[in-house]
Amino acid sequence: MASPKHKKSKMRKRQRVAQLEKAIIASVETCPACGGVKQAHHVCPNCGTYNGLKVLSVSAK
Numbered sequence: 662m663a664s665p666k667h668k669k670s671k672m673r674k675r676q677r678v679a680q681l682e683k684a685i686i687a688s689v690e691t692c693p694a695c696g697g698v699k700q701a702h703h704v705c706p707n708c709g710t711y712n713g714l715k716v717l718s719v720s721a722k
């Protein structure tokens with residue numbers, strides 16, 4: 662397996678991680694069924710709907 666040839670600076674590592682976090686934050690939207698916050702293209706954790714259909718049974722905590 663290949664080894665790193667040069668040291669990665671702290672700034673370069675942090676810049677890479679920051680770009681990954683931006684993608685997750687940008688893909689947050691509201692659920693049309695319950696109005697809760699959910700990640701895009703995922704089942705709503707509050708009501709269990711996806712694309713207008715009930716796919717999970719969510720119990721109250």
